[in-house]
Amino acid sequence: MTSARTPKICIAGAGAIGCTIAARLAKADMDVTVFARGATLDVLRRDGITLTDLEGTHQVPVRASDQPDFGVQDVIFVCAKAHDLPAMLPRLAPLIGEHTIVVPAVNGVPWWYFHGEGGRFADQPVRATDPEGKLAAALPFKHVIGCVVFITAESPQPGHVVARNPHLIMFGEPDNSMSERLRALCAIVERGGIEARPLERIRDKLWTKIIANISTNPLSVISGATLEELYTQPELQETVVAIMREVLLVAASYGARVEIDPLTFLDLGAAMGPVRTSMLQDFEKNRPLELAAIGDAVLELAERFGIPMPVTRKVIALARFRGKHLHDPQSAAAKA
Ligand SMILES: NC(=O)C1=CN([C@@H]2O[C@H](COP(=O)(O)OP(=O)(O)OC[C@H]3O[C@@H](n4cnc5c(N)ncnc54)[C@H](OP(=O)(O)O)[C@@H]3O)[C@@H](O)[C@H]2O)C=CC1
Numbered sequence: 295m296t297s298a299r300t301p302k303i304c305i306a307g308a309g310a311i312g313c314t315i316a317a318r319l320a321k322a323d324m325d326v327t328v329f330a331r332g333a334t335l336d337v338l339r340r341d342g343i344t345l346t347d348l349e350g351t352h353q354v355p356v357r358a359s360d361q362p363d364f365g366v367q368d369v370i371f372v373c374a375k376a377h378d379l380p381a382m383l384p385r386l387a388p389l390i391g392e393h394t395i396v397v398p399a400v401n402g403v404p405w406w407y408f409h410g411e412g413g414r415f416a417d418q419p420v421r422a423t424d425p426e427g428k429l430a431a432a433l434p435f436k437h438v439i440g441c442v443v444f445i446t447a448e449s450p451q452p453g454h455v456v457a458r459n460p461h462l463i464m465f466g467e468p469d470n471s472m473s474e475r476l477r478a479l480c481a482i483v484e485r486g487g488i489e490a491r492p493l494e495r496i497r498d499k500l501w502t503k504i505i506a507n508i509s510t511n512p513l514s515v516i517s518g519a520t521l522e523e524l525y526t527q528p529e530l531q532e533t534v535v536a537i538m539r540e541v542l543l544v545a546a547s548y549g550a551r552v553e554i555d556p557l558t559f560l561d562l563g564a565a566m567g568p569v570r571t572s573m574l575q576d577f578e579k580n581r582p583l584e585l586a587a588i589g590d591a592v593l594e595l596a597e598r599f600g601i602p603m604p605v606t607r608k609v610i611a612l613a614r615f616r617g618k619h620l621h622d623p624q625s626a627a628a629k630a
């Protein structure tokens with residue numbers, strides 16, 4: 295991002311998070327193009343995005359394409375599930391120029407986690423998130439700005455999204471610097487009415503979000519519970535807290551400063567209301583579950599320090615079992 299002209303922004307992935315960000319930025323008259331596909335692409339071209347958030351319902355026209363032929367972009371928000379990135383990221387190559395910023399708005403341990411900061415594991419891959427090294431090969435690390443998405447959103451039908459909590463995204467350079475481009479990115483996002491915070495230690499907040507996701511998303515698939523239920527019902531709360539304690543130890547081993555204790559987590563999470571996690575939404579739509587980035591990657595990082603995670607491991611396995619059997623037409627779960 296180099297000049298004072300209106301920045302070109304691509305939102306790649308037109309689901310719950312992608313449509314929320316795209317609608318907010320397009321509504322603020324920014325130069326937004328959505329990289330979408332299938333039925334969603336048709337809806338976006340015809341009706342634009344219909345976003346319901348705390349400010350009401352907005353119908354926002356957007357440009358949309360399934361071909362990366364709309365020129366080099368200043369910022370690309372990658373808004374797909376972690377397991378879809380190896381197919382999506384290489385397709386975005388024509389949109390990436392020397393100064394393009396790429397922001398993966400994706401839950402879990404990012405594939406770039408060990409890049410930029412130095413330390414004991416410097417430049418090592420996260421195998422669970424980038425098993426074949428396709429992401430590292432598709433995108434030079436210098437383009438990446440990390441982010442943590444604190445938005446809750448659901449897409450009941452293509453091109454429609456409901457996001458009823460306040461919108462907050464935290465951003466940070468992988469090398470922890472407070473760069474010009476980081477501040478410029480935050481200014482763009484703020485113009486769209488999304489609170490944007492530039493951080494010097496993005497990994498601290500990544501861990502905060504990882505703790506939220508790993509302690510609730512897989513358990514929501516097993517139980518069908520909302521965030522409010524997971525954080526308040528005694529039968530579920532005990533497992534949520536056990537997972538949080540296990541992950542806090544891993545986060546601390548990597549030097550992360552997580553300021554929220556498990557009890558405060560419960561209060562904050564319960565206040566989010568009857569939200570269905572993105573993993574529960576995927577389960578109900580019979581889609582693959584984001585367990586590699588949200589679950590396996592944390593187990594992988596724990597193993598490097600020899601930290602056992604018995605509760606977390608079992609809950610991930612149970613969620614995987616449910617997901618797998620829902621996809622198997624012969625299973626009782628699929629026939630039910
Ligand atoms: N939903 C939420 O409340 C939150 C989600 N997150 C995280 O944000 C990320 C995005 O989640 P969410 O928006 O919920 O996910 P969705 O599944 O709603 O959206 C993902 C979108 O990406 C599209 N997509 C996938 N692969 C491609 C491709 N190769 N080319 C074009 N489009 C593609 C999908 O298209 P198609 O439908 O055709 O498959 C879909 O529209 C995830 O990591 C999630 O964990 C973070 C915070 C909260």
Ligand SMILES: CC(C)(CO)C(=O)C(=O)O
Binds near residue numbers: 521569571572
């Ligand atoms: C809403 C929240 C925080 C639940 O863990 C989330 O990130 C998700 O649904 O994936």
